[in-house]
Amino acid sequence: METNLCVAGFGGQGIMTLGKFLADTVCHRTEKNVTFFPSYGAEQRGGTANCYVVISDGKIGAPLGEVMDELIIMNEPSLKKFLKTLKSGGTLFLNNSLINCEVEREDITLIEIPATQMALEIGNIKVLNIVMLGVYIGYTGILSEEAVWKTIEENLSRKASLLPLNKKAYEAGLAYGRERRGK
Amino acid sequence: METNLCVAGFGGQGIMTLGKFLADTVCHRTEKNVTFFPSYGAEQRGGTANCYVVISDGKIGAPLGEVMDELIIMNEPSLKKFLKTLKSGGTLFLNNSLINCEVEREDITLIEIPATQMALEIGNIKVLNIVMLGVYIGYTGILSEEAVWKTIEENLSRKASLLPLNKKAYEAGLAYGRERRGK
Amino acid sequence: MAKVEIVTERCKSCGYCIKFCPKEVLAIGKKVNSKGYEFVEAIKPENCNGCAICARMCPDGAIDVYK
Amino acid sequence: MAKVEIVTERCKSCGYCIKFCPKEVLAIGKKVNSKGYEFVEAIKPENCNGCAICARMCPDGAIDVYK
Amino acid sequence: MTRIFMKGCEAIAEAAVRAGCRFFAGYPITPQNEIPEYFARRMPEVGGVFIQGESEIASVNMVYGAASSGTRAMTSSSSCGISLKSEGISYAASARIPMVYCNVQRGGPGVGAIQPAQQDYFQATKAGGNGGFRMMVFAPSTVQEAIDLTYGAFDYADRDRNPVLILADGVIGTMMEPVSLPEMKPESEIEAIKQSKLKWACVGHELDYPNRSWIEPGHWNTADMQKANEEALKVYEAWEVNDVKVEEYMIDDAEVVLSAYGISGRIAAAAVDKLRAAGIKAGLIRPITVSPFPYSSYDKIDYKKCKGILSIEMSIPAQFAEDVKSAVKERCLVSTCLCSGGNIMSEQAVIDGVKKIMEGRV
Amino acid sequence: MTRIFMKGCEAIAEAAVRAGCRFFAGYPITPQNEIPEYFARRMPEVGGVFIQGESEIASVNMVYGAASSGTRAMTSSSSCGISLKSEGISYAASARIPMVYCNVQRGGPGVGAIQPAQQDYFQATKAGGNGGFRMMVFAPSTVQEAIDLTYGAFDYADRDRNPVLILADGVIGTMMEPVSLPEMKPESEIEAIKQSKLKWACVGHELDYPNRSWIEPGHWNTADMQKANEEALKVYEAWEVNDVKVEEYMIDDAEVVLSAYGISGRIAAAAVDKLRAAGIKAGLIRPITVSPFPYSSYDKIDYKKCKGILSIEMSIPAQFAEDVKSAVKERCLVSTCLCSGGNIMSEQAVIDGVKKIMEGRV
Amino acid sequence: MNLIYTRTKTIQEDKVSGFCPGCMHSTVIKLIGEVIEELNVVDKTCCITGIGCCGLHMDYIAYDTITAPHGRACAVATGIKRTNPESLVFTYQGDGDLAAIGLAETLSAANRGENFTVIFVNNGIYGMTGGQMAPTTLIGMKASTAPAGRNAKEHGYPMHMCELMNVLTAPYYLVRTSCNTPANVTRTKNAIKQAFKNQLEGKGFSMVEIVTSCPTNWGMDALSALDFIQDKMLAEFPLGVIRDKSKEAD
Amino acid sequence: MNLIYTRTKTIQEDKVSGFCPGCMHSTVIKLIGEVIEELNVVDKTCCITGIGCCGLHMDYIAYDTITAPHGRACAVATGIKRTNPESLVFTYQGDGDLAAIGLAETLSAANRGENFTVIFVNNGIYGMTGGQMAPTTLIGMKASTAPAGRNAKEHGYPMHMCELMNVLTAPYYLVRTSCNTPANVTRTKNAIKQAFKNQLEGKGFSMVEIVTSCPTNWGMDALSALDFIQDKMLAEFPLGVIRDKSKEAD
Numbered sequence A, B: 001m002e003t004n005l006c007v008a009g010f011g012g013q014g015i016m017t018l019g020k021f022l023a024d025t026v027c028h029r030t031e032k033n034v035t036f037f038p039s040y041g042a043e044q045r046g047g048t049a050n051c052y053v054v055i056s057d058g059k060i061g062a063p064l065g066e067v068m069d070e071l072i073i074m075n076e077p078s079l080k081k082f083l084k085t086l087k088s089g090g091t092l093f094l095n096n097s098l099i100n101c102e103v104e105r106e107d108i109t110l111i112e113i114p115a116t117q118m119a120l121e122i123g124n125i126k127v128l129n130i131v132m133l134g135v136y137i138g139y140t141g142i143l144s145e146e147a148v149w150k151t152i153e154e155n156l157s158r159k160a161s162l163l164p165l166n167k168k169a170y171e172a173g174l175a176y177g178r179e180r181r182g183k
Numbered sequence C, D: 001m002a003k004v005e006i007v008t009e010r011c012k013s014c015g016y017c018i019k020f021c022p023k024e025v026l027a028i029g030k031k032v033n034s035k036g037y038e039f040v041e042a043i044k045p046e047n048c049n050g051c052a053i054c055a056r057m058c059p060d061g062a063i064d065v066y067k
Numbered sequence E, F: 001m002t003r004i005f006m007k008g009c010e011a012i013a014e015a016a017v018r019a020g021c022r023f024f025a026g027y028p029i030t031p032q033n034e035i036p037e038y039f040a041r042r043m044p045e046v047g048g049v050f051i052q053g054e055s056e057i058a059s060v061n062m063v064y065g066a067a068s069s070g071t072r073a074m075t076s077s078s079s080c081g082i083s084l085k086s087e088g089i090s091y092a093a094s095a096r097i098p099m100v101y102c103n104v105q106r107g108g109p110g111v112g113a114i115q116p117a118q119q120d121y122f123q124a125t126k127a128g129g130n131g132g133f134r135m136m137v138f139a140p141s142t143v144q145e146a147i148d149l150t151y152g153a154f155d156y157a158d159r160d161r162n163p164v165l166i167l168a169d170g171v172i173g174t175m176m177e178p179v180s181l182p183e184m185k186p187e188s189e190i191e192a193i194k195q196s197k198l199k200w201a202c203v204g205h206e207l208d209y210p211n212r213s214w215i216e217p218g219h220w221n222t223a224d225m226q227k228a229n230e231e232a233l234k235v236y237e238a239w240e241v242n243d244v245k246v247e248e249y250m251i252d253d254a255e256v257v258l259s260a261y262g263i264s265g266r267i268a269a270a271a272v273d274k275l276r277a278a279g280i281k282a283g284l285i286r287p288i289t290v291s292p293f294p295y296s297s298y299d300k301i302d303y304k305k306c307k308g309i310l311s312i313e314m315s316i317p318a319q320f321a322e323d324v325k326s327a328v329k330e331r332c333l334v335s336t337c338l339c340s341g342g343n344i345m346s347e348q349a350v351i352d353g354v355k356k357i358m359e360g361r362v
Numbered sequence G, H: 001m002n003l004i005y006t007r008t009k010t011i012q013e014d015k016v017s018g019f020c021p022g023c024m025h026s027t028v029i030k031l032i033g034e035v036i037e038e039l040n041v042v043d044k045t046c047c048i049t050g051i052g053c054c055g056l057h058m059d060y061i062a063y064d065t066i067t068a069p070h071g072r073a074c075a076v077a078t079g080i081k082r083t084n085p086e087s088l089v090f091t092y093q094g095d096g097d098l099a100a101i102g103l104a105e106t107l108s109a110a111n112r113g114e115n116f117t118v119i120f121v122n123n124g125i126y127g128m129t130g131g132q133m134a135p136t137t138l139i140g141m142k143a144s145t146a147p148a149g150r151n152a153k154e155h156g157y158p159m160h161m162c163e164l165m166n167v168l169t170a171p172y173y174l175v176r177t178s179c180n181t182p183a184n185v186t187r188t189k190n191a192i193k194q195a196f197k198n199q200l201e202g203k204g205f206s207m208v209e210i211v212t213s214c215p216t217n218w219g220m221d222a223l224s225a226l227d228f229i230q231d232k233m234l235a236e237f238p239l240g241v242i243r244d245k246s247k248e249a250d
């Protein structure tokens, strides 16, 4: 089994961190293989940022698939750019707070999340990515919820004051994701 | 017919000029092919300086032969270095003013010239190379005496005051060379 | 009688115009442009004196000034 | 009682020693060494005071001084 | 062994530290910035020296200096920065100074694109600088392999007194994977390595003309220079016999053989599995040393069965393919699957390339 | 035509001037100093610009600038200095800027030896810099040929918008021979050439976004970068068809074929005559363009008669021989005759090499 | 109402620059464009762009531009200007480009008194590559390659390019400005105009050093970076005219 | 009688230097050797030789030496000294090497305050390659690449390396001497000794610039070159201590 995931949005939305937390968890808390591949442009800010995570029971070839099993999309330009890469039957996690346009594919599962709004409600737009991570885990169950939280915790160990906020965000996301899976 | 000549001595003895005058004359006043190839080391002064002249009716391959038809040798280190390259039956023009050692080959023609002394007598050690050039032409007749003089004249045109001295040197050399050929 | 117009797609929300406007005309808005920046709005357009300090400070040429 | 000795193979005939010798001890000789340089000779060795100026000026370390 | 999650660039740097590298000088350039940045943090912890040179040229020459004094030393850059180092590398090869450098290749030519590519193959394998010297060139296809090859590179460099190149690419440099790290060499061993070089290293010697250190990247005397070239040649020739590294994957019964190095090699390996699953008997030859090139691996192909070779690389024009062709010697068709300029090789393109061969469409 | 007696370096410089070169920047290095020195005297006479750059890097980039503005421009150096230029050359290739440069090769690697060599063959033909670009590379074997090739090089550079390399060596650069010079291009023609480049040259344009000049040695967008690589490839491929230059000398009935370029090619030609005189049916293939390489010339050899090929070059390890082998494709034995490090190829060694082949001693 | 201020036409209408929010590269590019427009020299302008964030303007401006290899802009400019003396040639370079890898090319061109203009954007850091130490990084300032901050003993002190050039005889005009306040923006624009005019009059080499910020790699927002410029950068790099030969009695 | 002056043991007994008659490279090499001997540091000395006639001493001296690529001696020295802080490391460079191609490496090392010594032999010309113009060639002086003589408008003015470095904060000791008179030879030797001592005491960067002659490429005999140094070179390059931090109150 191999899962190809692409996470995309604006620079500054924590895209890379989201992908890295996921991949890191696979590395340290499972026996699976995993790759994380950031994609970058010349500009330090602005434009889209995206990264690829491949999780597999076997050896991994290219660290970026051409056909994605899942997409986590945080803004409109990324939706336009990446939607076509999602396989038929794939899942699209969409931050619909920032996206006005219609998703014009019927052959996929669409999970819409008002993530920016949720983050703002939690108290800080910066936890947007943790909300999305929570939703992703809650919905897919690809990794144990606790394992991912451990990763978040360890990585934020030097900014412990931020932990409660992130916990809140993660749990809100998990809840949202679990609930959508229930449907 | 191809003639391979090597001229060698100290830097500062006008070795390159001698070779160049010769080659230049072939270029401008005959139909033959000719190459001039200077050999240089890292040091600007001191040590031996040498150059190669190849004169041929046909195409010329390497601009430096491995086996020389003729050698013009102006000092002792050069004699040691180049004597072995002279073909059997070849001619060695030797400035014996500066050379004490014996020439230990019987299979060659040796033309000894007290060239430094002659130059000093003419009035300037600097015309040493022109004396040697004169001897070489006087002896070999490989080029017309006038043609070579024309080259010298043209090349010295910007220092016309030096012409009489050079004329004297050239003629002394020619006379010496012609006389040796006579023998 | 003066007026500023924000070319919203150019604004990157740096805040320079806001900081240097002598009349507190400007503020960061709530909407984001297609690059993801919360662009500036004229919150007190009536105060504008047309000094164009905002526009001159704007790195990205996002402000047009009329007078 | 002083004396200079020229290491003739090292001398390049630059003339510095001659120029700076306060006692006019030295001069370019007529003989050449194996590199082709007319090396320096002590023409008035008896005048030498052993000041070693010549040797210190000699770029090539061609002069030994005794005193 | 514990798995840790590391970025290629950082893994290369850590492997170097563990191999005893105690001097690194480099200059920023994407996609290898994490190498100098890692050393900047790490060197003070191990008593090593990190310097950000004022340029690639300064950096390579700092390494030439440090390595000339016997220290295990390294530099890195990407593509255009590697061009700038080529004079310094050539000096090291001429003076027979052991050093390691890494090229995290990006699109080219010129400043090119900051995204991953494999466009410096010929420069790496044939002409790392002027003068016709050769180097061992290692081409990792996973982060783990990058670690292992870097760790070993210092030994080869010291053995041969020659520069060694880690030819990575932007994917290997920037991706993260679980890896395990080799042991850190103890200080005593690192010191002993340095001591063993004192006979030629430039650190000061007792007054003893013939035995002083004279690091010579050239010779006044042409006979000496030629002799130096001939001695180097002997070293190069020994590699062909002793040091070729290659991954040969299911070539025995292959009706089509893929060949690729580095990240393309990894992608090709995945394609082989998919092709086999789809009933196509594919195999793979993946040079790990692209210099010395594993020519003889291509002799193991059963050319009676093999319909063709697909040479895969992220370079237009093809470069690696020329070596593949030399190895195949027209025993069967060699076709290419290429991309370049920062585009990453697509597994699908590889599979399509294979299918074309199988269907006789090339 | 009048014969004049010229040194190779000066002849190259004069040929460039006559071809309309009006900008030269260079830096001293033996054995090519006479090129900048000649331009220093000559450029003011023709209203051109000579600059001694502060380095090879500065020089090549001055030329990159001048050529980007449409001026015919040139630089030159030798071996290690050429390594330093490799980034700049790669930029020119990427941005498709026409320029000419000359490498008067000396011994290597590193600073090597100031005497003549042919040790930069791979660098010249395979990897003039990073990124896998290609160039036309001309290898003169006489001073006259150096003139003619240099004169023509500017036309090729302009046609292809690509750098062109004159691959000379220390013998060609420093020897003197009688030559005749091509005509000086009239100022009007030189001006017209510059005008014809205004559509892309960087000299200022009316305000008109899409049509302004934007000299791009790289692309933000990887698709654009790949497209640039593909377009360049088309240019390179056309050379193979249209622009190969080679001297084939008595190969029809040859029982042994010598192959060599540049000064070695000339020495080999003389050896062929001597061998023929001695009753050995020798022939010669002398690539004049070493890139594109004249592969098909080797197909003209009658391999039923030919006992072997002797590949001759002033490089250890052999480099040119690898291309010869690629061309010969094992249809007969290829052996080498080599020297390096500033030693000049000996005619006798060539003849001995041939005899060994004839006597089956290789 | 009339439009009294808008973007210079030398910025492409449909393009937004790739610079970060508040990055003064954007300001400087705008000012250069305004000067070019005011001097009416668009049709003879050649910008030689260094490698760095400065390159992010290439697809944004509307006049001729060429990318020089990292650090070599002054050499490239020399080639262009010497063969096109009528063109207005300027380089646009960052501190890494101009003062580290390009130090020799920069100073040598200044020493030759080349008749072009150098626009030097000093943000005290390598912006594009993500915050490595530059020759102008302040003592104590952290950089990704100086994680404990620049340390005089190990890294030396910040380099002052105007002052270095002031030791050379040839340069005509050397000035240091900033863009952190409206007054400084105006001064910067005037300095650029002065420098371009010098060139058009054949006076020789001018350099305008502009002390700017790199909010992204300084790790602060654009407004805090304004304070950092004022408090820290300008303390190390005092503003003013370092040399103006037009003002010298000769 | 006792031998009161002879060659330093750091010169190989059976070797004659490859320098031209009167070339002061030879003098400087001798003085360096005398200092090394007097300080008794032969066994920890590493000379980093630039490319130029300076390289002609490599086969002549008796201590460790390494040839740096042209212009890069200060970078090579940085690598050696940082990994061997106990060694006495000095570069030996000509004006082309140090001030043209190597300008960035030289100034950057000085700016970092590297704890080694630069011996800078300024003969105003490219010696080894046969007389091309150097950054320090005097105005009006002919060179093979400036056949009409150096011309300020085209080539700029001679560069003053000590003065340039004096703008930097880190350098510890900057001095300019010559070898054209017995007194100056002594001063040169003292300066070298001072510079080496600074290094052994960990004081940081020192440079000794020595104004010398290149009789061969100046086209004059060695004695006339002495006059040329005195009359022309020293007028442009005044001798003296440009900086000595040991003398600064701090």
Ligand SMILES: Cc1ncc(C[n+]2csc(CCOP(=O)(O)OP(=O)(O)O)c2C)c(N)n1
Pocket: E027, E028, E029, E030, E056, E080, E081, E084, E111, G050, G051, G052, G053, G054, G069, G070, G093, G094, G095, G096, G097, G098, G121, G123, G125, G126, G127, G128, G129, G134, G214
């Ligand atoms: C030869 C070479 N070396 C390194 C790089 C990578 N590089 C790109 S931008 C840059 C630094 C830019 O810093 P600076 O000049 O200060 O400009 P800024 O981005 O800060 O404006 C570097 C090192 C390159 N492209 N080419």
Ligand SMILES: Cc1ncc(C[n+]2csc(CCOP(=O)(O)OP(=O)(O)O)c2C)c(N)n1
Pocket: F027, F028, F029, F030, F056, F080, F081, F084, F111, H050, H051, H052, H053, H054, H069, H070, H093, H094, H095, H096, H097, H098, H121, H123, H125, H126, H127, H128, H129, H134, H214
């Ligand atoms: C990269 C490179 N460029 C050029 C040269 C050629 N070269 C050898 S010595 C030299 C100049 C030496 O001049 P300088 O540094 O002034 O030393 P001098 O000979 O005058 O003492 C040059 C350019 C080289 N060896 N390497």
Ligand code: SF4
Pocket: C002, C003, C004, C020, C021, C022, C023, C024, C025, C026, C047, C048, C049, C050, C051, C052, C053, C054, C055, C065
């Ligand atoms: S024009 Fe002046 S008053 Fe109006 S918004 Fe801008 S800064 Fe404020």
Ligand code: SF4
Pocket: C006, C010, C011, C012, C013, C014, C015, C016, C017, C018, C039, C040, C054, C057, C058, C059, C060, C061, C062, C063, G022
């Ligand atoms: S200065 Fe410009 S970019 Fe910054 S907030 Fe104001 S309008 Fe937006």
Ligand code: SF4
Pocket: D002, D003, D004, D020, D021, D022, D023, D024, D025, D026, D047, D048, D049, D050, D051, D052, D053, D054, D055, D065
């Ligand atoms: S020691 Fe003094 S007096 Fe004696 S020769 Fe030398 S300089 Fe003259």
Ligand code: SF4
Pocket: D006, D010, D011, D012, D013, D014, D015, D016, D017, D018, D039, D040, D054, D057, D058, D059, D060, D061, D062, D063, H022
């Ligand atoms: S100073 Fe030395 S080299 Fe010069 S002439 Fe005197 S002894 Fe000879």
Ligand code: SF4
Pocket: A044, A045, G018, G019, G020, G021, G022, G023, G024, G025, G053, G123, G127, G128, G213, G214, G215, G216, G217
């Ligand atoms: S990284 Fe810094 S210099 Fe680059 S655009 Fe962003 S703020 Fe400007």
Ligand code: SF4
Pocket: B044, B045, H018, H019, H020, H022, H023, H024, H025, H053, H123, H127, H128, H213, H214, H215, H216, H217
């Ligand atoms: S050429 Fe000049 S610098 Fe070189 S050894 Fe001769 S005199 Fe000295």
Ligand SMILES: [Mg+2]
Pocket: G052, G094, G095, G096, G121, G122, G123, G124, G125, G126, G127, G134
């Ligand atoms: Mg910067």
Ligand SMILES: [Mg+2]
Pocket: H052, H094, H095, H096, H121, H122, H123, H124, H125, H126, H127, H134
């Ligand atoms: Mg010099």
